[in-house]
Amino acid sequence: MKALLTIALDAMGGDSAPRIVVRGANIARRRYPDVRFRLFGDERRIAPLLKRMPKLRRAIAIDHTEEVVTDDDKPSHALRQGKRSSMRLAINAVRDGEAEGVVSAGNTGALMAMAKFTLKTLPGIDRPAIAAVFPNYRSESVMLDLGANVECNADNLIQFAVMGSEFGRSVLGLENPSVGLLNVGTEEVKGHESVRQAAAILREDGAGIRYHGFVEGDDIAMGTVDVIVSDGFSGNIALKTIEGSVKLYSEFMRKAFKSSVSSRLGYLLARRSLNKMRARVDPRRYNGAMFLGLNGNVVKSHGSTDAFGFANAIGVAVDMAAHRFNEKITAQLDRGSLSMPVRTRAAAS
Amino acid sequence: MKALLTIALDAMGGDSAPRIVVRGANIARRRYPDVRFRLFGDERRIAPLLKRMPKLRRAIAIDHTEEVVTDDDKPSHALRQGKRSSMRLAINAVRDGEAEGVVSAGNTGALMAMAKFTLKTLPGIDRPAIAAVFPNYRSESVMLDLGANVECNADNLIQFAVMGSEFGRSVLGLENPSVGLLNVGTEEVKGHESVRQAAAILREDGAGIRYHGFVEGDDIAMGTVDVIVSDGFSGNIALKTIEGSVKLYSEFMRKAFKSSVSSRLGYLLARRSLNKMRARVDPRRYNGAMFLGLNGNVVKSHGSTDAFGFANAIGVAVDMAAHRFNEKITAQLDRGSLSMPVRTRAAAS
Numbered sequence: 001m002k003a004l005l006t007i008a009l010d011a012m013g014g015d016s017a018p019r020i021v022v023r024g025a026n027i028a029r030r031r032y033p034d035v036r037f038r039l040f041g042d043e044r045r046i047a048p049l050l051k052r053m054p055k056l057r058r059a060i061a062i063d064h065t066e067e068v069v070t071d072d073d074k075p076s077h078a079l080r081q082g083k084r085s086s087m088r089l090a091i092n093a094v095r096d097g098e099a100e101g102v103v104s105a106g107n108t109g110a111l112m113a114m115a116k117f118t119l120k121t122l123p124g125i126d127r128p129a130i131a132a133v134f135p136n137y138r139s140e141s142v143m144l145d146l147g148a149n150v151e152c153n154a155d156n157l158i159q160f161a162v163m164g165s166e167f168g169r170s171v172l173g174l175e176n177p178s179v180g181l182l183n184v185g186t187e188e189v190k191g192h193e194s195v196r197q198a199a200a201i202l203r204e205d206g207a208g209i210r211y212h213g214f215v216e217g218d219d220i221a222m223g224t225v226d227v228i229v230s231d232g233f234s235g236n237i238a239l240k241t242i243e244g245s246v247k248l249y250s251e252f253m254r255k256a257f258k259s260s261v262s263s264r265l266g267y268l269l270a271r272r273s274l275n276k277m278r279a280r281v282d283p284r285r286y287n288g289a290m291f292l293g294l295n296g297n298v299v300k301s302h303g304s305t306d307a308f309g310f311a312n313a314i315g316v317a318v319d320m321a322a323h324r325f326n327e328k329i330t331a332q333l334d335r336g337s338l339s340m341p342v343r344t345r346a347a348a349s
Numbered sequence: 350m351k352a353l354l355t356i357a358l359d360a361m362g363g364d365s366a367p368r369i370v371v372r373g374a375n376i377a378r379r380r381y382p383d384v385r386f387r388l389f390g391d392e393r394r395i396a397p398l399l400k401r402m403p404k405l406r407r408a409i410a411i412d413h414t415e416e417v418v419t420d421d422d423k424p425s426h427a428l429r430q431g432k433r434s435s436m437r438l439a440i441n442a443v444r445d446g447e448a449e450g451v452v453s454a455g456n457t458g459a460l461m462a463m464a465k466f467t468l469k470t471l472p473g474i475d476r477p478a479i480a481a482v483f484p485n486y487r488s489e490s491v492m493l494d495l496g497a498n499v500e501c502n503a504d505n506l507i508q509f510a511v512m513g514s515e516f517g518r519s520v521l522g523l524e525n526p527s528v529g530l531l532n533v534g535t536e537e538v539k540g541h542e543s544v545r546q547a548a549a550i551l552r553e554d555g556a557g558i559r560y561h562g563f564v565e566g567d568d569i570a571m572g573t574v575d576v577i578v579s580d581g582f583s584g585n586i587a588l589k590t591i592e593g594s595v596k597l598y599s600e601f602m603r604k605a606f607k608s609s610v611s612s613r614l615g616y617l618l619a620r621r622s623l624n625k626m627r628a629r630v631d632p633r634r635y636n637g638a639m640f641l642g643l644n645g646n647v648v649k650s651h652g653s654t655d656a657f658g659f660a661n662a663i664g665v666a667v668d669m670a671a672h673r674f675n676e677k678i679t680a681q682l683d684r685g686s687l688s689m690p691v692r693t694r695a696a697a698s
Binding site: 135136137147150151182184190191192216217218219220221222230232233234236237238239240241242243244245246247248249250251252253255256257259260262263265266267268269270271272273274276277280281 | 484486496499500533539540541565567568570571579581582585587590591592593594596597599600601604605606608609611612614615617618619620621623625626629630
């Protein structure tokens with residue numbers, strides 16, 4: 001039994017919970033027959049959804065609770081008042097070794113606060129970061145932080161670089177992932193002090209990181225590097241800007257294809273190829289932001305995703321658990337990257 | 350003669366100068382028959398390009414200089430050593446009242462440094478900002494700062510809001526443009542201190558600004574507000590991220606259409622509609638970033654644009670001059686927005 005992976009699911013998080021959580025789990029069950037799920041939430045609402053899913057019923061256990069964290073709850077409030085919430089109990093399962101990862105589509109701030117409090121950060125990591133995988137011209141890359149830390153010093157950025165690099169290696173399967181720092185130009189003098197300081201240290205002492213240099217916003221799509229490191233403010237703005245731009249472009253396309261008889265016909269002829277392309281940039285395919293730097297695998301799904309997107313977020317948690325990402329990070333930090341933050345502090349003072 | 354507008358052109362700035370500058374001027378001449386151009390640069394390289402453009406020859410004057418600012422020149426070096434450069438002389442023409450605006454596709458940092466030094470900032474504006482117009486789902490919006498100021502305090506952001514709002518009114522022709530502050534969330538508690546402070550002041554005392562609230566990265570494409578105000582670091586990252594995303598999407602599309610016989614045929618049928626759509630997001634159409642807050646109209650063209658793109662950058666300078674944007678900003682600041690920075694400082698201390 002313990003050879004199987006178990007993923008804890010916050011069944012009540014997200015716009016269409018628990019429906020998309022249950023359906024997402026059903027898709028994930030087919031993809032990962034060796035994974036078991038623990039659904040935390042209101043059994044009276046979950047059970048009816050399982051009626052026609054006998055196979056899923058055998059792959060899951062339900063932990064009943066009536067409390068939920070809402071999207072409007074402040075993280076501090078959720079932390080104090082939500083001790084019996086579906087979100088918190090799902091995280092507790094990871095802390096207690098009953099699950100190898102947790103997925104929630106609920107309140108991001110509350111999830112981060114609870115995960116930090118319950119699981120603690122890895123030794124050598126001051127602050128966890130939110131990371132996600134993005135498609136690019138070449139293949140795909142991972143970017144962090146996407147919003148957990150609005151202000152970041154050089155130490156934080158270097159720790160993000162260490163984590164991103166290890167993620168590239170162990171989860172994306174890259175031999176020697178390249179790392180870039182997101183900035184407003186590629187010259188050494190550009191940007192905030194924190195990003196220049198982090199660059200100076202990474203240039204001098206990579207400690208297992210293949211440091212590429214500064215990268216700019218368009219390098220994300222170009223795939224200039226495998227790992228893009230940013231403070232959480234600019235990273236979040238880049239993330240949302242990508243989402244917005246892709247949506248706008250798709251919408252303009254949709255209108256263009258509808259605008260005449262000949263373009264409608266053209267669409268029908270090109271549809272298969274276009275759908276393949278669309279699948280490549282489908283945000284649901286890249287659903288599942290990872291909280292890196294915690295003693296446990298925590299994945300945040302988009303609140304408005306569907307079952308397919310939620311299943312992909314589950315896949316991210318499975319990947320992180322299967323590749324033992326946290327153990328590798330810890331080993332990496334033990335091997336010497338741990339010395340880096342100390343050296344940064346010296347340089348900063 | 351003085352009823353005509355004159356635009357000064359740095360003929361030597363940009364990847365394909367002076368060729369695209371001359372050709373761009375030729376396109377702009379047809380669009381704006383009442384505009385005259387002064388081209389600053391190497392006459393021996395400019396004159397041969399004019400051979401087959403008799404009409405353009407009548408609309409321009411050439412101010413010969415052999416000095417140029419290169420893309421590698423540091424702004425401080427360009428400022429000290431480039432006093433006879435094509436860029437500097439073109440800016441001087443605006444200072445001396447010989448031209449109503451200047452356009453350059455050269456080194457951005459050098460252009461900003463020279464423009465600031467030569468033209469000075471408008472009274473009430475501490476720092477000029479780089480602004481550009483973006484297409485969105487609804488129509489278009491203006492965003493600033495796009496990279497002139499890596500660090501911004503609340504004062505700077507409020508001044509950007511005043512300038513952006515006036516730009517929306519006088520150049521985009523909006524009656525009462527809405528203004529949003531770019532942030533990582535819409536709740537009051539989100540973001541840096543500077544953005545929260547600016548928000549508090551704008552909420553309380555709009556001083557002629559219709560303040561919408563915080564906006565996120567995806568609001569740029571959605572067109573949630575007419576004016577997006579950001580610090581130069583995040584603004585630059587958003588700008589480049591949009592460019593990269595649009596390029597990636599177009600490239601994926603191009604590949605999709607080429608991937609089968611039926612999709613090639615589909616493309617041919619839909620081509621007219623697609624081209625119309627593409628024109629709407631064509632970066633050349635939106636070429637021409639404005640330096641707002643200076644005593645003179647300065648427009649920066651993309652260094653790698655073509656003649657069509659350069660002509661559009663000229664169009665931006667013509668628009669700003671024709672709408673007397675700077676006079677309106679000054680009037681607006683005189684009317685009371687000027688008091689705002691003082692109040693911000695009080696709030697900050």
